[in-house]
Amino acid sequence: MLKRYVEDPDDDIIRCRWATGYDECGSICHKFSATLDENACKINYQASSIGWFAVALMIEDFSTSRPTTPLSKIPLQFLVVVFNSSGSCDTVPQFVNPTPGDGTSINVPLNETYFMQIVVYIENANKENVFIDTVSPLGFLKSKVGELDGRPYYFYVNISWEPQSDQLGDNIFCFEASGGTGFVLNRSLYKIAPVINCTIDQITSIIPLVYYSQPIAVDDLSETTVDCFPVSGSRFSIGSTTVACTSRDGANNTASCSFSVNVSSEVPNIVCPEGHLYNSPEYVRFNVSATDKEGDVDITCDHLTGSLFNDTTLVTCVATDTTGNRANCSFIVTIDTEPPVIMCHEDKIISTEPYVKYTKPTATDNYSSNPTVSCHPESGSVFPIGDTRVVCTAIDEVNNDASCSFLVTVTNYIDVFPPSITCPMNIVSKSQSPEWVIPEATDDQTQSPLVKCSKSPSQEYPIGSVNEITCTTSDDAGNGASCTFTISIESETATKIKNITQEVTEENVEDVSQELDQYLEEVDVLEPVDVVVTSVALENIISLGSTNENVTDAVVSIVDEVVGITELKVPPQTTASILNSFEGQVDVIANSGMNYTQVEENIAVQTLNLHSNAIESSLKFVVAENSTCLLYTS
Incomplete structure (x- = not known):
């Protein structure tokens, strides 16, 4: 079988027939005894003798409207040689990659050089008897047949072509390979694309709504269309966007060009709320705000505020300014019904x-992320003997909760731990019957141990008195505990002392201490509560660590006035506080290196800054009779 490949650029109907008459075939008419399939252009021949045989055919094309009258015709004449061969006719050359496939349509730009390589595999062939023949448009260049390095029986030719303007449209390129005992034919269709020119490389705009002119496309054989995307008049994003334009001619050949649209205008500033979290479907109200330097901003959201949200939903809002610039933000409304x-x-x-x-x-x-976990009874609690169930509960942000539990078993043991009891803070009150509550006691084994106090909460006390109350308790095992506090009923003197010293600072400590000293000297009688309040005032003065000599004089004088009243019954901690304040102030003076001497009715103070040799001498210290003397050396 011999097949002749024929093509028509206009896609007309093509038929092959035997040439007839002297004008068409001369002396070779009907010299080849074979059958012809006219529509497929296939010749079927059963060789019966060897030799050369001439073949004469006419190729004709027909329009679809008049399929019996040929539009044109061309002769095709060739020789067929029949010979004896020892090889197998089943060995057929095979075109391989990168050879274009049979019937491939290839777009080739005008005035640009196109390169192609045709590679064929022919088993047991050598380069000398391999032929790669081509039928091509004007301008095709073909190299000699070569063999690929390292790949035996792979043969190739290189093709190059630079189409010219008069070749616009479809161009048929056929090639065949032969060698060994067979041959194979292939064909490709080269299409010359139209010429399109984007006249600009970039468009810059301050608004996103951009219009531009369509590029111009040229084709010598047919009208062209031009399509661009995004189309002119589109809303472009802020930044750079590539516009791709494609031209298409009547033969469906295409060409492309592109340019960029750069939108530099600023978008609005839009602010969405943080996400909302609920444990059931909810009507949710939210607020989205936006600002823009160019004026008013329109805000739209894909869900309206106040809408009913049944499931977790992403809400997206868009802000659009007066020039069409847009910005968006999103937040999530979460409906959480699952417990931790x-x-x-x-x-x-x-x-x-x-x-x-x-x-x-x-x-x-x-x-x-961190559900709250609480347990009852808490870790470190006192558990009774026997089994106690501890229940732990986890609660998430929307109060979904879940629980688990375990047992704590406490075995029998000897109770040697006393109860725990805490008294109220010391009370200073103007009321003669101030309110207070009997403290509660706790114990590891005894539930709510009984508490008894030396005074009842309803008892009335005299003005100026300082009253000590002791509360005691014991558990079932006889382990006891107690605590003590005082109730002081404020006098007019105590109120005055508190008013003088209510605000002591480094700037006014000298004035405050001297004012307090002067006031106490004028008081005829001091009540126990006055001493308690004075002890607190001294603590506040001494805490400032003043080295002012006048402050020290006042402190020594104040202490002399209160410690000389031996008949007053004041709590021991009050007396200790007064003496600590006194020693603290004298320490400040002594450590500052000052030589200080102060003699009062009940107290005398002297600080000396001595050289070490003086301590070894026969230096004597004389203390006045009936006086308390403190001697400090440094």
Whole structure:
């Protein structure tokens, strides 16, 4: 079988027939005894003798409207040689990559050089008997046949072509390979694309709505269309966007060019709220704001504020300014109906002591990163003998909760721990019957131990008195505990002392201390409460660490006035506080290196800054009779 490949640029109907008459075939008419398939242009021949045989054909094209009258015709004449061969006719050359496939349509730009390589595999062939023949448009260049390095039986030719303007449209290129005992034919269709020119490289705009002129396309054979995307008049994003334009001619050949659109205008500033979290479907109100330097801003959201949200939903809002610039933001409305996941670490804890510590469980949640976990009784609590169930609960941000529990078993043990009791703070009151509550006691074994106090909360006290109240308790095992506090009923003198010293600073400490000293000298009688309030005032003065000599004089004088009243019954801690304040102020003076001497009715103070040799001499210190003397050396 011999097949002749024929093509028509206009896609007309093509038929092959035997040439007839002297004008068409001369002396070779009907010299080849074979059958012809006119529509497929196939010749079927059964060789019966060897030799050369001439073949004469006419190729004709027909329009679809008149399929019997040929539009044109061309002769095709060739020779067929029949010979004896020892090889197999089944060995057929094979075109391989990168050879274009049969019937491939290739777009070739005008006035640009196109390169192609045709590669064929022919088993057991050598370069000398391999032929790659071509039928091509004007201007095709073909190299000699070569063999690929390192690949035996792979043969190639290189093709190059620079189409000219008069070749616009479809151009048929056929090639065949032969060698060994067979041949193969292939063909490709080269299409010359139209010429398109984007006249600019870039468009710059301050608004996103951009219009531009369509590029111009040229084709010598047919009208062209030009399509660009994004189209002119589109809304472009802020920044650079590439516009791609494609031209298409009547033969469906295409060409492209592109340019960029750069939008430099500023977008509005839009602010969305933080995400909303609920544990059930909810009507949610939210506020989205936006500003823009160019004026008013229109805000639209894909869900309206006040809408009912049944599921977790992403809400997106868009702000558009007066020039069409847009900005968007998003937030999530979360409907969380799932409780946290909590797992207790153990099922049971056995302890021989009532104070039991355990590890608090951890919890996870689908939305809350750290669910709150609380247990009751708490770790470190006092547990009674026997079994106590500890219940731990995890709560997420929207109050979904989950719980787990475990047992704490406390075995029998000897109770040697006393109850715990804490009295109220010391009370200074103008009321003669100030309010206070009998303290409660706790115990590891005895539930709510009984508490007794030396005075009742309803008792009335005289003005100026300082009253000590002691509260005691004991558990069932006889372990006892107590605490003490004082109730002082404020006098007019105590109120005055508090007013003088209510605000002591480094700037006014000299004035305050001297004013307090002068006032106490004028008081005829001091009540116990006055001494208590004075002790607090001295603590405030001494805390400033003043080295002012006048401050020290006032402190020594104040202490002399209160410690000389031996008949007053004041709490021991009050007396200790006064003496500590006195020694603290003298320490400040002594450590500053000052030689200081002060003699009062009940107290005398002297500080000396001595050389070490003086201590070894026969220096004597004389102390006045009935006086308390403090001697400081440095």
